[in-house]
Amino acid sequence: MKKISIQPLGERVVILPAKAEEKTASGIIIPDTAKEKPQNGTVMAVPVEDKENPITVKVGDQVLYGKYAGTEITIDGEDYLIMNESDILAVV
Numbered sequence: 001m002k003k004i005s006i007q008p009l010g011e012r013v014v015i016l017p018a019k020a021e022e023k024t025a026s027g028i029i030i031p032d033t034a035k036e037k038p039q040n041g042t043v044m045a046v047p048v049e050d051k052e053n054p055i056t057v058k059v060g061d062q063v064l065y066g067k068y069a070g071t072e073i074t075i076d077g078e079d080y081l082i083m084n085e086s087d088i089l090a091v092v
Helices: none
Strands: 012-017 040-045 061-063 071-075 078-084 089-090
Touching: none
Parallel strands: none
Antiparallel strands: 012 040, 012 078, 040 061, 061 089, 071 078
16 A cells, blocks of 8 residues: 555545446446546545544545545545545445
8 A cells, every 4th residue: 555645634534536437347438527436445544643533444444435525635646535534434
């Protein structure tokens, strides 16, 4: 797993979204304009541990999040999302 050089603050976490599907199950190629935004990804960074507001996810967790959750950022040419931990729906 690639280490990133960003430290989120408060209750925010940095997520690497999963790649959008390129083909359907039957082999049809999906054009970029029709691809669905992924709603799952990998936690890449969490804030420094705080005893008052502990973070329940850790780096490397696979998570599900809301469709419009987070703010998109680009670090070293890679797209990430920064979102509040409360926007994470589940750990898978």
